[in-house]
Amino acid sequence: APLIRFSQVSKRWSSATAVRSLDVSIAPGQFVVLLGPSGCGKSTTLRMLAGLEAVSGGEIHIQGHNVTHQPPGARGLSMVFQSYALFPHLSVADNIVFGLRSRKVPKAERRERLAKVAEMVDLTAYLDRKPAKLSGGQRQRVALARAVISEHPICLMDEPLSNLDARLRSDMRRDIKALQARLGMTVIYVTHDQVEAMSMGDRVILMQHGEIVQDATPGELYNQP
Ligand code: ADP
Numbered sequence: 462a463p464l465i466r467f468s469q470v471s472k473r474w475s476s477a478t479a480v481r482s483l484d485v486s487i488a489p490g491q492f493v494v495l496l497g498p499s500g501c502g503k504s505t506t507l508r509m510l511a512g513l514e515a516v517s518g519g520e521i522h523i524q525g526h527n528v529t530h531q532p533p534g535a536r537g538l539s540m541v542f543q544s545y546a547l548f549p550h551l552s553v554a555d556n557i558v559f560g561l562r563s564r565k566v567p568k569a570e571r572r573e574r575l576a577k578v579a580e581m582v583d584l585t586a587y588l589d590r591k592p593a594k595l596s597g598g599q600r601q602r603v604a605l606a607r608a609v610i611s612e613h614p615i616c617l618m619d620e621p622l623s624n625l626d627a628r629l630r631s632d633m634r635r636d637i638k639a640l641q642a643r644l645g646m647t648v649i650y651v652t653h654d655q656v657e658a659m660s661m662g663d664r665v666i667l668m669q670h671g672e673i674v675q676d677a678t679p680g681e682l683y684n685q686p
């Protein structure tokens with residue numbers, strides 16, 4: 462059974478239709494990229510999956526459960542955004558464990574998970590710093606750590622690297638892939654960057670005008686006539 466299934470999912474605003482009758486299934490452990498030009502409906506699709514945006518029609522299932530009308534917290538997923546959305550007055554450590562604390566995960570377990578995750582994203586030496594004292598790449602690592610420490614099976618990423626310079630972007634592409642492989646999580650990754658899509662995706666879903674126009678592996682996309 463698929464981990465995630467969209468059935469005839471649409472999103473209409475009074476001004477426009479952002480997503481048209483989307484049908485797609487995603488298997489567990491995949492790194493799926495939603496690729497397409499600005500305005501094609503990628504973010505809207507991701508936000509409907511996250512529960513941050515209501516659907517206008519259709520259904521979304523996660524692990525066999527109809528989550529179409531469930532709030533974000535009931536969907537078993539975490540998110541990383543383009544803007545890191547860190548709390549400026551909290552240390553790196555407190556930013557990372559924020560969600561665990563509100564879910565009342567015991568202190569000893571929080572510490573253990575923090576140590577493990579901080580090591581994975583190379584932040585062990587920076588746990589006491591405030592976000593203002595970090596580089597852009599380090600801030601995005603904090604946002605990644607905060608998402609993956611929840612141990613949710615699904616991680617949604619919306620253009621997470623677009624605020625970084627080219628060199629950092631390529632380092633982070635590799636780091637995100639390594640993190641995904643190590644944790645075995647399913648990633649849905651939104652980007653308009655073809656290089657990112659082809660180098661990171663196990664599967665690339667190309668959208669245009671709110672519809673899927675191609676759905677293939679990077680190899681298939683390279684080799685098509
Ligand atoms: P992408 O992520 O591919 O850039 P979006 O999903 O953000 O595209 O947007 C898809 C379409 O929906 C665009 O035409 C956009 O202008 C429109 N849209 C996005 N958010 C809103 C909103 N809150 N109200 C009205 N229209 C919106």
Ligand code: ADP
Pocket residue numbers: 534538539540541546559560561563564604607608609611
């Ligand atoms: P839960 O563990 O119940 O899912 P979290 O507090 O961990 O709730 O938050 C879920 C996701 O939302 C996290 O992955 C995190 O990246 C993001 N998040 C948490 N707090 C904020 C915030 N203040 N602004 C933006 N995103 C946030």
